Amino acid sequence: MKSYALFQKDFHSELRTRYAINSLAMFIIVAISVILFSIGNENISPGLTGGLFWVIIFFSAMSGLSRAFVSEEERGTSLTLQLIASPATVFTGKLLFNLILVFLMNIVITLLYSMLFAEFIIQNYLLFFLTFVFGNIGIAISSTLIAAIIAKAGSKGTLYPVLSFPILLPLILTSVKLTSFAIDGVPISEAFFELAIVLCYDIIMISASYMLFDFIWKD
Amino acid sequence: MIWKIFLFLLLCFVSIAGIAFPIVQSPTKWYEFPFILGLEQNAKIIFFHVPTSWLTVIAFLMSTIFSIQYLRKKNLDDDAKSYAAAQLGIIFCILATVTGSVWSKFAWGSFWSWDPRQTSIFALLLIYGAWFALRSAIESEDKRATLSAVYSIIAFLTVPFFIFIMPRIMTGLHPGSADDTNAGPIIDFKMNFSMQLIFFLSMIGFTILYFWMWNLGYKSIILKEKINRQLTRG
Numbered sequence: 001m002k003s004y005a006l007f008q009k010d011f012h013s014e015l016r017t018r019y020a021i022n023s024l025a026m027f028i029i030v031a032i033s034v035i036l037f038s039i040g041n042e043n044i045s046p047g048l049t050g051g052l053f054w055v056i057i058f059f060s061a062m063s064g065l066s067r068a069f070v071s072e073e074e075r076g077t078s079l080t081l082q083l084i085a086s087p088a089t090v091f092t093g094k095l096l097f098n099l100i101l102v103f104l105m106n107i108v109i110t111l112l113y114s115m116l117f118a119e120f121i122i123q124n125y126l127l128f129f130l131t132f133v134f135g136n137i138g139i140a141i142s143s144t145l146i147a148a149i150i151a152k153a154g155s156k157g158t159l160y161p162v163l164s165f166p167i168l169l170p171l172i173l174t175s176v177k178l179t180s181f182a183i184d185g186v187p188i189s190e191a192f193f194e195l196a197i198v199l200c201y202d203i204i205m206i207s208a209s210y211m212l213f214d215f216i217w218k219d
Numbered sequence: 220m221i222w223k224i225f226l227f228l229l230l231c232f233v234s235i236a237g238i239a240f241p242i243v244q245s246p247t248k249w250y251e252f253p254f255i256l257g258l259e260q261n262a263k264i265i266f267f268h269v270p271t272s273w274l275t276v277i278a279f280l281m282s283t284i285f286s287i288q289y290l291r292k293k294n295l296d297d298d299a300k301s302y303a304a305a306q307l308g309i310i311f312c313i314l315a316t317v318t319g320s321v322w323s324k325f326a327w328g329s330f331w332s333w334d335p336r337q338t339s340i341f342a343l344l345l346i347y348g349a350w351f352a353l354r355s356a357i358e359s360e361d362k363r364a365t366l367s368a369v370y371s372i373i374a375f376l377t378v379p380f381f382i383f384i385m386p387r388i389m390t391g392l393h394p395g396s397a398d399d400t401n402a403g404p405i406i407d408f409k410m411n412f413s414m415q416l417i418f419f420l421s422m423i424g425f426t427i428l429y430f431w432m433w434n435l436g437y438k439s440i441i442l443k444e445k446i447n448r449q450l451t452r453g
Binding site: 170 | 348
């Protein structure tokens, strides 16, 4: 499958240099440290830790997910990529890569976060797991699409969070709410509406991405 | 020319009526408004705040529609129309945010309280701002039009969530939120007839004003592009 081959190409080239993985890991550690230092010895409520969790996820995603397309532009290989594969295939390959990256990144963030923040105690594990899975899929989809847009623009680094934040905002608001539900131990039957919102966001975004990627990709 | 004078008179009447007509307990004359439970004196903002918010959404919708047209036909005139609509949209968005926060100071005691509807108008401001930032970061005309068209479509997918869904399901202070018992969506024709009259006149006046400004805006952009092209060609 061509898109799987594209994913493998990105995967192997990242493993070879490990530049992106290392800087992403350092960014996660730095972000968590900054928040730990700013909180100091204060007691923060469990709901607040849920919100800060998604703040760290958002900024780590902004730091690491644009590499999928920006690296192609920087290395000069994007024209080759346009020639060898249809736009949908390219998008699927990059999306696979970003999905794996988002899940790895967020598992690391969740583990570090639960170790370092004592108040981050989850009572409803299934709800948190569902939020985690659907939320990460949504972040990966939107971030990949916006990365494709900014790869062709100037000032890529600062533009990426600016463009992504309004698109990701419904997802982040609902995920923060779901995380606070999971921390408070609310049963899934009551959180059904918010879970439906996140799932609908994923479906809407993936359909829109496939339809719009053709226009972004072709010169 | 005649309709411009008519529009001017209409907007003058609406502004004066909206501010000056008194709100009394039991209206006797045609120009008096009754009390609305929960809003009382500050109900008058409805004549200015609702039209500007509605026009923000309409402007954004028009910007997206012309973006779709551009993607289909690759005619740069559609890009100019989209840009003019977005310019007006951000102006009306700022106006809606300002009128809303002035009203919230009188109704809820603070200028900004992260009520769901305040959050969503702020998100709309961010979307507009990001769209303009994207446009200024691309040099080539065609690329700029294509990428900003794509972003406009993506951003428009989140707008129904922000404007129509989120403020109605979440509990908040703004009229029409999930826990609103008395004020409710007042547009539901629970208004007194004279209030309805002024309100609909205000909506019509602001909408005509918007379309007139948009017309002027996109035509001036197209002409400016034409002149630039002729000048650079020598």
